[in-house]
Every structure is written in C-alpha cells, then in structure tokens.
Amino acid sequence: MKNQLLEALHEVWGSVAFRLTLNYSLFALSTSLVLLAFFYHQTVGILESQFSRQVATTAQRMSAHFDQGGLPGLTNEINLELADHVNSDTEMFLLVDRRGKALAGNIQPDAVLLSLKEAGTNHAVILRGRGAHGYLVARDLPDGSKLIVGHDLRDLHEITQLIKRISLVATGVTALLVLLGAYLFRRTLQRRVEVIRRTATQVGAGQLKQRIPVQHRQDEFALLTHDINNMLDRIELLMNGVRHVSDAVAHHLRTPLTRILARLRSALRPGSSYEELKNSIVFLASEIEDLAKVSEKLLQIAELESGTRRKKFEAARIDVIARDVVELYEAVAEEKQASLRFSSAGPVCVHGDPDLLAGAIACLVDNALKYAGGAARIRVEVAQRAGQAMISVIDNGPGILPDKHKRIGERFYRLNRDVPGHGLGLATVIAIARLHDASFELRNAEPGLSVSLTFASPAMRAQEAPA
Known part of the structure; x- marks a missing residue:
C-alpha cells in the first residue's frame, strides 16, 4: 500500500502540468500572503494611530480643564468621564498630586506609571482591579501633579488576533485549493496530451492515416x-x-x-x-x-x-529567364514547324535560383513541343497579378483529360508511351515549384493545355534583380 502511494505521488509530481500549475499557484499564494501581511500591518498601524490620537486629544482636553478649574475642576471632569459609561471600560485615567497620591482615575498607580514621560507608550496596568494593557500618555501639570490618560488595547489585540486567524484559515484553504487545482489541471492537460501521444504512437507503429481528433475550441x-x-x-x-x-x-x-x-x-x-x-x-x-x-x-x-538549393536563391528576372528559354527553343520549334512566342507585361522579379527556374520553364516548353503535335502554337506568358509573379506555357494541342490531371507529376508516369522520355520532367518542375513556394496549376485551355507557376511570395522590384 505504501509503495503504491509513493508511486502515485511520484507519478503526480513527475507531471510537468502539475509542477507548472503548482509553481504558479505557490507564486500566487506567496503574493497573496505578502499582500495580506501588508494589509495586517497597515490595519494595526491605523488602529494604533487612531488610539494615540484619541488619547492625545483626551489628554489635551483634560489639561484645558485644569487650566480653567484647577485641580478640583480636573478631578471633577475625570469623575464625570468615568461615570457617563461611554467607553468607560476602555478609557484609562489617573490623577496624582505632587506626593504621588491618587486623586481620581480608574487605574492603580505604581512607580513606573509615576515615572512616565509625555511620549506615549504601551504599558501593563491594573484597571478596576484586573490586569490590562494600555496605551498611556503622561502630562506634568503646573502645580506638580501628574495626569495619565490612556486607552485599553484589548480591542486592538482582539482585532489583530482575528486578522491572524483569518489569515491562517485563508492560507490553509488557499493551499488546499492550490493542490486541488494543480491536480485537476494536470488531469485536464494529461487527457489532451494523451490524445496526441496515442496518435503519435499509432503513427510510429505504421498507421500513417491516424490523425489527432480536432477540437471545436480554438485554443x-x-x-x-x-x-x-x-x-x-x-x-x-x-x-x-x-x-x-x-x-x-x-x-x-x-x-x-x-x-x-x-x-x-x-x-x-x-x-x-x-x-x-x-x-x-x-x-x-x-x-x-x-x-x-x-x-x-x-x-x-x-x-x-530537401530544400538545400535555397542557399543559392537571389533576385531573378523571371521574364528575362523565360525569354532566353524561348530563344533557345526557337530552332527546335522551327524544325517541328511549330510557333513559339513570348510575351511579358514588363519586368517581373522573384527570389529564387535562376538555373532551376530556367530548367523548369525549359521542361514545360519541351513538353509542349512534344505533345502539342505538328504545327503547334505555343505561348510563354509572364505576368504579375495581385503582386504575385506568374508564368504560363499554353499550347493548342489535344490537352489532357480531366481524370488524368491528378496523376500528372507522378514519377515515371507518362501519358503517351510513344513519345520519348522517362516520366520525370513534370515531377522535377513540381519539385522546383515547391522549393520556390510556387503553386503548379494544370488546366485545359480549350483547345490545348495551360500549365502555370504562381509564386506565393510577392514579386520583387525590377531594380533588385539583374536584367
């Protein structure tokens, strides 16, 4: 049982999702504790400041009564304060004469109290026969007597204890919620990761058609x-x-x-x-x-x-390359009594390998001359549409049946076995197109066939490529 529990804990702790959630939750908990401690100290400070102001105000008011009515007037005022039962259980008063004899008040005099200075201090006293802890301020009166005014800190102590208990309970509950949340988050994340792992295992076992189920949530x-x-x-x-x-x-x-x-x-x-x-x-x-x-x-x-030829990419004038290929094949076209023409709307530049691009265009022109038949009319067009370079080779031959289009570009596939070749020409053209992020499009021109290469990247400015 113990070993099973240890294995379960090790499995949970070994989860990246659990550790990640736990770390962030502990960080959030630590931040909350810091804020709670700040709130605690600020609250206690405000209460202490409030008590000190209240005691200082009371001491000042009592000193004013002494100035007006002397020692008897002050004694009478203290007795009235204690008799009105308003905060009488928390107020502290002590009036002693110059010999240290208590004249009025509700706290018992002692040597420490009689030696207090005007600065406020916390001190343990005997209030109405019971021990208490208060904040006290002393005033030396002109006739040599001494006035001590204070406030019982019992309420402050109760508030601070309440805040401490609430903080401890909140910390404990938050810690439990952190652990529970980390565990639940691990379960949720593990389920979604498990789907990916299961699919990867199936694909690794040779089931190449397996795919990860698509979720409706776009996360x-x-x-x-x-x-x-x-x-x-x-x-x-x-x-x-x-x-x-x-x-x-x-x-x-x-x-x-x-x-x-x-x-x-x-x-x-x-x-x-x-x-x-x-x-x-x-x-x-x-x-x-x-x-x-x-x-x-x-x-x-x-x-x-493999993509290694991308290292040789440079700015290239696709219209110049196509024109050179057409000039190269003009003699072949004349020999076959075919018409080979070139047209371009202007300079069109792409980023690529000029030699590979020339090879792809030459292959398309060569195929058109082979399959279009005698007296064929072939056009090589270079254009720029929607900011993209496009080159097309169009003939007026018999074309290709639509059901054969999907097989065009397969290695060793040949439509006409009587025409010399190995069935690798268009496969090479498609590989060159993919290397240049270009699309290969095949469609019937009615009559004839149109083969186009459209480059996905925006056409470059003519100044960036050599003419």
Whole structure:
C-alpha cells in the first residue's frame, strides 16, 4: 500500500502540468500572503494611530480643564468621564498630586506609571482591579501633579488576533485549493496530451492515416493539433511518394537491366563477329546512359525536395529567364514547324535560383513541343497579378483529360508511351515549384493545355534583380 502511494505521488509530481500549475499557484499564494501581511500591518498601524490620537486629544482636553478649574475642576471632569459609561471600560485615567497620591482615575498607580514621560507608550496596568494593557500618555501639570490618560488595547489585540486567524484559515484553504487545482489541471492537460501521444504512437507503429481528433475550441492545443495533422499529412504524402518511387524505380530499372543482361549474354556467345560485338557495346552504352539520366533526375528531385538549393536563391528576372528559354527553343520549334512566342507585361522579379527556374520553364516548353503535335502554337506568358509573379506555357494541342490531371507529376508516369522520355520532367518542375513556394496549376485551355507557376511570395522590384 505504501509503495503504491509513493508511486502515485511520484507519478503526480513527475507531471510537468502539475509542477507548472503548482509553481504558479505557490507564486500566487506567496503574493497573496505578502499582500495580506501588508494589509495586517497597515490595519494595526491605523488602529494604533487612531488610539494615540484619541488619547492625545483626551489628554489635551483634560489639561484645558485644569487650566480653567484647577485641580478640583480636573478631578471633577475625570469623575464625570468615568461615570457617563461611554467607553468607560476602555478609557484609562489617573490623577496624582505632587506626593504621588491618587486623586481620581480608574487605574492603580505604581512607580513606573509615576515615572512616565509625555511620549506615549504601551504599558501593563491594573484597571478596576484586573490586569490590562494600555496605551498611556503622561502630562506634568503646573502645580506638580501628574495626569495619565490612556486607552485599553484589548480591542486592538482582539482585532489583530482575528486578522491572524483569518489569515491562517485563508492560507490553509488557499493551499488546499492550490493542490486541488494543480491536480485537476494536470488531469485536464494529461487527457489532451494523451490524445496526441496515442496518435503519435499509432503513427510510429505504421498507421500513417491516424490523425489527432480536432477540437471545436480554438485554443493552443487546437493550433498544435492543426500543425501536427498537417505534418502527418505531409509525412504520409512523402512516405507514399517514397513507396511509389521505390516501386516505380524497381519496375523501370528491371526492363533496361533485363535488356542489358540479355544483350551481354548474346555478345558472350562463341562465334560473335566484330560487328555484333560493336553493336552490342553501342546498345549497352545507350542503355547505361539512359539509366544514368534517370538516376540523375531522381537525385535532382531528391535534392530539390530537401530544400538545400535555397542557399543559392537571389533576385531573378523571371521574364528575362523565360525569354532566353524561348530563344533557345526557337530552332527546335522551327524544325517541328511549330510557333513559339513570348510575351511579358514588363519586368517581373522573384527570389529564387535562376538555373532551376530556367530548367523548369525549359521542361514545360519541351513538353509542349512534344505533345502539342505538328504545327503547334505555343505561348510563354509572364505576368504579375495581385503582386504575385506568374508564368504560363499554353499550347493548342489535344490537352489532357480531366481524370488524368491528378496523376500528372507522378514519377515515371507518362501519358503517351510513344513519345520519348522517362516520366520525370513534370515531377522535377513540381519539385522546383515547391522549393520556390510556387503553386503548379494544370488546366485545359480549350483547345490545348495551360500549365502555370504562381509564386506565393510577392514579386520583387525590377531594380533588385539583374536584367
């Protein structure tokens, strides 16, 4: 039983939520105690000041009666004060003559009282035959007699004791509430954290489709849930992409490797002529070059997705880059009897890697020339809309069926197997777009196809990029 209790206490104390709540609660409790102590001392000080003023006023009034009526008049006034039963149980008076004989009053004289000076002091006295503690002020009268006026501090003592008891009770209740609140807060926080931990455990076990349930309350945990779910979506997408790439690579490498192996075995047969060996070597070199190109493309996509190329970002004129690409492909377009035109509303600048941007535009133009057919009309347009840079490659070819759009950009996916290629061009373009925080949009131009890259970051001023 003892061990179980210790384990439970250790578990509670090991909770960050419990310790955090307890620390803040103890800080609040300490602050409350400081304020309570300040209130206590201020209250006691005010009461003591009130008593001292009351006693000083009474002493001054009695001295005035002595000035008017002498010692008999003062004696008579003291007797009247004690006989009116107004505060008579707390008022203290003592009038003694020059020989120390008591003439009037309700406290018993002693040597200490007779030696009091005019400054007020707290002193124990005998009031009506019982012990009391009072605040006393002495006045030496002109005829050698002495007047002592005071006030019983019993009320002040009772008030201070009451404040102390209330403070102790309040401190105890607050401490219990602090512990209870820390425990309840730990329970509440633990339940919400446990949901996240359970989802993380399931995802770690391979259940990539698991997500944290979304709460209706828009608090910090809701924001954290949103961010974690977005991260899990991205992880699932990347893992699916890795699996797809692995399957696709295995599938696409198996065929050329099989051809290479078959050609090698054919070349190793006895009696192969020089021409046969030469043709086999040329064929093998071509196949290996294709494999090298595929590997290079895959490595480039992996490098783009890692984000390391962002280190080479600079201000770049996207209109100048697109114009240079169009000029580069004009000869190819003429050879295919296609029309390739470029248009730009003016200088448009972005922050990015000029070489990668040129490669993406070149890939889009190359695809348009491949798939648009003979006598195609291709336009490369650069514009700036709502402060964002946008580049579009539009052709008048057959376009792509809407149900095929979602597969565009998958590695090794090809719409037309008769057209040379590896199915990695648009995958590279999409990777470049993501690296530059740009969106890739594919839509039918009716007729033809329009492919656009829209950069999320605002376009830069033309002066910031070289022409």
